Amino acid sequence: MKKTAGREPAVSKKISEKKEQIRLHLKQKGFKATRQRDIIAGEFLRSGEHVTAEDLYKNISRKHDDIGFTTVYRTLKLLSRSGLATERVFADQLTRYEPISSESHHDHLICLKCGAITEFENLKMERLQEKIADEFGFHIVTHKMEFYGYCRACR
Amino acid sequence: MKKTAGREPAVSKKISEKKEQIRLHLKQKGFKATRQRDIIAGEFLRSGEHVTAEDLYKNISRKHDDIGFTTVYRTLKLLSRSGLATERVFADQLTRYEPISSESHHDHLICLKCGAITEFENLKMERLQEKIADEFGFHIVTHKMEFYGYCRACR
DNA sequence: CATATTATTGAAATTGAATTTCATTTTCTT
DNA sequence: AAGAAAATGAAATTCAATTTCAATAATATG
Ligand SMILES: [Mn+2]
Ligand SMILES: [Mn+2]
Ligand SMILES: [Zn+2]
Ligand SMILES: [Zn+2]
Numbered sequence: 001m002k003k004t005a006g007r008e009p010a011v012s013k014k015i016s017e018k019k020e021q022i023r024l025h026l027k028q029k030g031f032k033a034t035r036q037r038d039i040i041a042g043e044f045l046r047s048g049e050h051v052t053a054e055d056l057y058k059n060i061s062r063k064h065d066d067i068g069f070t071t072v073y074r075t076l077k078l079l080s081r082s083g084l085a086t087e088r089v090f091a092d093q094l095t096r097y098e099p100i101s102s103e104s105h106h107d108h109l110i111c112l113k114c115g116a117i118t119e120f121e122n123l124k125m126e127r128l129q130e131k132i133a134d135e136f137g138f139h140i141v142t143h144k145m146e147f148y149g150y151c152r153a154c155r
Numbered sequence: 156m157k158k159t160a161g162r163e164p165a166v167s168k169k170i171s172e173k174k175e176q177i178r179l180h181l182k183q184k185g186f187k188a189t190r191q192r193d194i195i196a197g198e199f200l201r202s203g204e205h206v207t208a209e210d211l212y213k214n215i216s217r218k219h220d221d222i223g224f225t226t227v228y229r230t231l232k233l234l235s236r237s238g239l240a241t242e243r244v245f246a247d248q249l250t251r252y253e254p255i256s257s258e259s260h261h262d263h264l265i266c267l268k269c270g271a272i273t274e275f276e277n278l279k280m281e282r283l284q285e286k287i288a289d290e291f292g293f294h295i296v297t298h299k300m301e302f303y304g305y306c307r308a309c310r
Numbered sequence: 311c312a313t314a315t316t317a318t319t320g321a322a323a324t325t326g327a328a329t330t331t332c333a334t335t336t337t338c339t340t
Numbered sequence: 341a342a343g344a345a346a347a348t349g350a351a352a353t354t355c356a357a358t359t360t361c362a363a364t365a366a367t368a369t370g
């Protein structure tokens with residue numbers, strides 16, 4: 001008995017909402033809804049975060065050996081353009097994607113030993129950044145802040 | 156009359172000190188002092204900051220068409236290993252090098268329109284970063300912080 | 311439902327920066 | 341001066357990212 005009786009878990013709900021958002025974006029831009037896009041978006045939205053196109057491709061191709069890397073790659077780009085994913089490049093220079101969650105902005109702590117990526121959000125920090133930029137007459141559009149070091153488990 | 160009579164300007168002094176530092180590093184590691192390394196290091200140390208290997212190669216090859224790109228590339232790596240340069244990768248994903256100045260650490264404001272790179276240092280920020288990391292039991296080794304937006308001239 | 315139109319797919323090719331290879335040259339040591 | 345070891349530079353290689361293109365699938369229209 002694997003099927004969930006009664007109401008769906010919160011995660012599934014969010015995923016269907018997001019899939020709806022993709023469909024809207026596609027229709028609006030004159031693009032098409034395809035089986036591949038559905039599968040890829042579904043797997044991505046439910047996947048662990050910070051995946052590379054390669055990562056996701058490997059996961060998906062286990063079950064769907066007819067879906068090619070290029071389509072996974074292009075779908076991740078599409079999700080980014082649709083406002084459902086962000087591209088991130090950390091020190092290893094690989095492009096990673098993460099679903100955009102309602103909890104908008106966050107930055108990252110990256111462990112040099114185990115590779116764990118921890119997310120954080122700090123309002124004081126964001127304010128201080130604005131203040132610094134102001135001093136230079138600089139208007140911030142985006143920022144990148146990453147800490148590299150050793151996580152609790154690794155140090 | 157281009158030659159400076161009397162004492163040398165501060166910049167030149169620093170450069171000769173740095174060149175001495177390279178020579179020490181080379182000898183210590185059993186490496187050799189070459190004409191190319193001398194020219195490349197000299198040009199780099201006196202160059203504008205945040206240059207790519209390609210940038211520096213183009214500058215140098217105007218006067219020295221016998222110095223190849225590979226050697227420029229390798230010398231920048233060598234300078235980095237010797238503690239005289241740092242590698243930086245901004246949003247365009249190109250590896251840039253900057254001389255390490257006595258004023259150690261700084262972060263960057265990068266203009267999305269004109270590409271200007273402004274440096275800043277903020278002690279309060281650094282302290283806050285440590286504080287945030289502490290909350291996660293994380294020990295910071297390095298960090299990356301960049302603001303992307305519009306500089307005073309461009310906005 | 312058939313067909314036309316247009317976008318999508320996926321394998322393969324291309325790009326471009328970074329890095330390595332290797333034959334030749336240069337430096338440094340005896 | 342001769343030998344040992346490292347450096348040089350052109351060319352080759354790597355590898356993720358991106359593009360190309362012929363075949364296929366999705367939608368719109370009648
Ligand atoms: Mn994240
Ligand atoms: Mn700098
Ligand atoms: Zn760790
Ligand atoms: Zn500007």
